[in-house]
Amino acid sequence: MATFQELLTDKTKYTNDTKVTLLDGAEVTLGDLRKGHMMESDYRKKTSEVAQTKRELDIREQEFAAARLQAQTQLEELASQVLKGKPGSTADEVDAELEANPLAKKLMGKIGEMTGKMAKLEEATTALMQGQQNFKTTMLVNEHRRVLAALKAKDSTLDEGELTEFAKTNYIPRLDLAEKVMNYDKNLAKARKEAADAARAEGVEEGKRQAISPTLPQKVRYMAPNLPKDAPKTMDEAAVAAGQDPEILALLTQGA
Numbered sequence: 001m002a003t004f005q006e007l008l009t010d011k012t013k014y015t016n017d018t019k020v021t022l023l024d025g026a027e028v029t030l031g032d033l034r035k036g037h038m039m040e041s042d043y044r045k046k047t048s049e050v051a052q053t054k055r056e057l058d059i060r061e062q063e064f065a066a067a068r069l070q071a072q073t074q075l076e077e078l079a080s081q082v083l084k085g086k087p088g089s090t091a092d093e094v095d096a097e098l099e100a101n102p103l104a105k106k107l108m109g110k111i112g113e114m115t116g117k118m119a120k121l122e123e124a125t126t127a128l129m130q131g132q133q134n135f136k137t138t139m140l141v142n143e144h145r146r147v148l149a150a151l152k153a154k155d156s157t158l159d160e161g162e163l164t165e166f167a168k169t170n171y172i173p174r175l176d177l178a179e180k181v182m183n184y185d186k187n188l189a190k191a192r193k194e195a196a197d198a199a200r201a202e203g204v205e206e207g208k209r210q211a212i213s214p215t216l217p218q219k220v221r222y223m224a225p226n227l228p229k230d231a232p233k234t235m236d237e238a239a240v241a242a243g244q245d246p247e248i249l250a251l252l253t254q255g256a
Helices: 004-009 030-085 090-098 102-154 160-169 173-182 182-210 235-243 246-253
Strands: 020-022 027-029
Touching: 020 182, 030 090, 030 102, 090 102, 102 160, 102 173, 160 173
Parallel strands: none
Antiparallel strands: 020 027
16 A cells, blocks of 8 residues: 555656545545645745744844844933033933934934834834735635535535535634534434434334234134024134034044
């Protein structure tokens, strides 16, 4: 028996139109199975790449945050020195002193630069996570389509819209499980009806067999319109009368 890996990789021996049955009973072609496997493999690869990129972005963001905090701390120290040199200065006067200070201007520029870089990193992180979510959504949609096709192949009367809505309403992530739950009552009622019909049919056949088997009940009365009043009325009375009849006794004792 071929292994799962052989079925997926050996396209010469096992063509895309070869049908296989999955553990859940769904029948699919190897082509669809290979597409799903490739998409799942791509998703794992994509997830790994996203995780790595996210770690790198987080590290850079931490570095930018540390650099900005350092610049802010140095700028606050300069502002403190201004206040010490000129007690009673207003906030505007302190800002004017700092803007005229080359080091303070450099620190303010660095703070602005780090803030801008952090904003870009945040945008990149958001776009990265959104891309991963979109990829996952696409994969789930394709998987749902595959499952729906397999369920439809088994039951042509299946209402896809009803099944999808039932799965959403009952928070069932897998459509094959939702189909089993949704049809449980219907299948149970069907099984009960089939069992009752089978039992009824068996009873009818048994009745027919009994009807064609003749039986002679004991102590049945056989009445004739012209019998004497003292004639036996049952088989038991006839047997007693016969045992007492001289002619019958004579016949029975002949040759004895």
